[in-house]
Amino acid sequence: MKALLLYPEFPDTFWSFKHALKFIRKRAALPPLGLLTVAAMLPGEWEKRLVDVNVRPLRPKDLAWADVVLISAMIVQRDSARALIARCRAAGKTVVAGGPLFTVEHARFPEVDHLVLNEAEVTLPEFLRDFARGEARHVYTSPELPELEATPTPLWKLAELRRYASMSVQYSRGCPFDCDFCSVTAMFGQRPRVKTAAQIIAELDGLWQHGWRGSVFFVDDNLIGNKRSLREELLPALVRWRQGRRGVTFFTEASINLADDAELLQLLVAAAFDMVFIGIETPEEASLTECNKRQNRSRDLIADVKRIQRAGLEVQGGFIVGFDNDPPAIFQRQIDFIQKSGIVTAMVGLLQAVPGTKLHARLEAQGRLLGEPTGDNVDGTMNFIPRMNRETLRDGYRRLMDHLYAPGPYYRRIRTFLLEFQPPHLPGAVTLQDLFAFGRASLRLGILGRERFHFWGLLLWTLWRRPRRLPQAVMLSIYGFHFRTCCTALGA
Ligand code: B12
Numbered sequence: 191m192k193a194l195l196l197y198p199e200f201p202d203t204f205w206s207f208k209h210a211l212k213f214i215r216k217r218a219a220l221p222p223l224g225l226l227t228v229a230a231m232l233p234g235e236w237e238k239r240l241v242d243v244n245v246r247p248l249r250p251k252d253l254a255w256a257d258v259v260l261i262s263a264m265i266v267q268r269d270s271a272r273a274l275i276a277r278c279r280a281a282g283k284t285v286v287a288g289g290p291l292f293t294v295e296h297a298r299f300p301e302v303d304h305l306v307l308n309e310a311e312v313t314l315p316e317f318l319r320d321f322a323r324g325e326a327r328h329v330y331t332s333p334e335l336p337e338l339e340a341t342p343t344p345l346w347k348l349a350e351l352r353r354y355a356s357m358s359v360q361y362s363r364g365c366p367f368d369c370d371f372c373s374v375t376a377m378f379g380q381r382p383r384v385k386t387a388a389q390i391i392a393e394l395d396g397l398w399q400h401g402w403r404g405s406v407f408f409v410d411d412n413l414i415g416n417k418r419s420l421r422e423e424l425l426p427a428l429v430r431w432r433q434g435r436r437g438v439t440f441f442t443e444a445s446i447n448l449a450d451d452a453e454l455l456q457l458l459v460a461a462a463f464d465m466v467f468i469g470i471e472t473p474e475e476a477s478l479t480e481c482n483k484r485q486n487r488s489r490d491l492i493a494d495v496k497r498i499q500r501a502g503l504e505v506q507g508g509f510i511v512g513f514d515n516d517p518p519a520i521f522q523r524q525i526d527f528i529q530k531s532g533i534v535t536a537m538v539g540l541l542q543a544v545p546g547t548k549l550h551a552r553l554e555a556q557g558r559l560l561g562e563p564t565g566d567n568v569d570g571t572m573n574f575i576p577r578m579n580r581e582t583l584r585d586g587y588r589r590l591m592d593h594l595y596a597p598g599p600y601y602r603r604i605r606t607f608l609l610e611f612q613p614p615h616l617p618g619a620v621t622l623q624d625l626f627a628f629g630r631a632s633l634r635l636g637i638l639g640r641e642r643f644h645f646w647g648l649l650l651w652t653l654w655r656r657p658r659r660l661p662q663a664v665m666l667s668i669y670g671f672h673f674r675t676c677c678t679a680l681g682a
């Protein structure tokens with residue numbers, strides 16, 4: 191059996207980093223970890239190939255080679271997924287689909303032969319048994335949330351690792367919190383399930399053996415969901431693993447209560463974590479209550495962010511406008527908060543209701559739903575009727591984004607961040623890729639860009655005040671170019 195694993199295209203969105211990737215000669219930010227994991231669960235005797243269309247196009251000869259196509263996607267890849275499925279069907283191939291898009295929207299894909307939903311650890315074995323007998327059903331689904339000890343190491347060899355900016359591994363699934371807009375708990379539950387430290391070390395060894403020497407994203411929904419196993423098992427193992435292995439750093443996602451645990455912060459930094467994404471959402475208490483983001487309530491969120499930055503982790507932040515309790519002043523309050531916090535990569539989205547979430551159910555019951563979400567929450571669309579006047583919300587949101595990513599405020603945020611950020615001196619030589627990125631940034635941002643004075647001003651300031659942070663200053667300038675180009679009316 192010849193299995194083609196197919197990953198649809200990400201549109202030009204905030205997290206695609208498309209405009210930044212050119213500076214480092216990469217095609218995509220991250221590999222399709224779900225598909226690489228599924229590949230490792232397929233029978234060993236099957237031949238397997240991966241086509242991630244973010245990296246290279248799907249060619250007719252790829253389809254001609256395949257007996258069966260396995261496709262994965264999240265909502266934001268819906269259009270590309272549909273187009274690819276149509277091509278597979280036109281070529282007469284059997285299509286098997288799984289992953290987050292199909293798990294929440296399977297009824298909208300009758301053209302797929304087999305929908306193998308939820309977590310493949312549970313549903314795939316049953317499908318494979320039936321498929322081998324020629325009796326496979328249309329839909330395989332299960333509410334079971336499997337333990338992860340049996341999850342195999344992703345088949346890294348299928349991916350062209352050098353085409354990606356970062357690699358990814360997953361230690362846990364699920365999150366103990368219950369924010370009402372989030373599909374993580376709906377899909378993966380509130381009890382964080384973890385792999386063993388030995389499994390993660392085997393995954394990292396695999397990446398190392400395939401020559402990977404860059405950053406690795408722990409794609410956990412909330413890495414600190416199970417603090418005990420993190421503190422006692424994973425982090426000590428990572429600290430040991432990185433001895434004598436230069437060049438590999440980690441980043442992840444966590445909840446804001448990370449700021450309360452100085453020892454854990456120290457351990458993360460010792461294990462080579464240098465960045466964390468945190469869902470901050472809003473400085474408006476009533477909106478935090480509304481969406482049940484209880485872990486963010488009654489806190490000095492700016493002080494929390496600064497504590498994490500001082501410990502040596504850059505903080506990326508997720509923010510949302512469009513809650514029922516948002517007052518008209520919310521746009522300026524978000525701007526003030528973000529500028530003060532020094533969160534350079536601040537992803538502000540308009541609230542969208544994803545199927546399967548409590549928010550979706552609530553809005554449906556209130557008769558306020560308008561359709562399905564686009565999956566890209568920075569594209570300015572909403573799939574429900576907001577409490578605030580829709581035009582006021584849309585205009586306020588546009589102004590907010592344009593302001594945050596305009597060169598003046600953006601470069602000021604980088605300085606605020608660099609003043610606070612106190613990373614340990616991790617070993618790491620300047621690579622050819624860094625030099626290329628710097629050359630390209632000098633040309634694109636420093637000569638052609640309208641931010642040229644901000645760019646050179648920042649570099650001179652960094653050389654004077656924080657010379658060791660020069661690579662970060664260049665990288666964040668490049669990110670700013672991407673955010674301006676993809677997500678604001680300003681362009682670059
Ligand atoms: C990494 C990640 C990303 C990366 C994706 C990179 C990449 N190349 O894949 C980036 C950063 C780009 C990203 C972006 C976004 N993401 Co995202 N992301 C994740 C995250 C944290 C991990 C995904 C992952 O690798 N998981 C590990 C693998 C092993 O799990 P998996 O892919 O689910 O695969 C398992 C099963 O689904 C199944 N499976 C998967 N594929 C297939 C295929 C077949 C054939 C079969 C049989 C089975 C199967 O088997 C696997 C093993 O059980 C998930 C959360 C999560 N816990 O999964 C969110 C998640 C996928 N993202 C989500 C969202 C909403 C977003 C954003 C909209 C966030 C935002 N606010 O902007 C953006 C959208 C993109 C954009 N704006 O550009 C949602 C998706 C909702 C949905 N139903 O589609 C998730 C679930 C998180 C959430 N908040 O609910 N994301």
Ligand code: SF4
Pocket residue numbers: 365366367368369372373374375411412445469
């Ligand atoms: S803390 Fe993050 S992952 Fe957990 S439920 Fe809230 S938004 Fe979802």
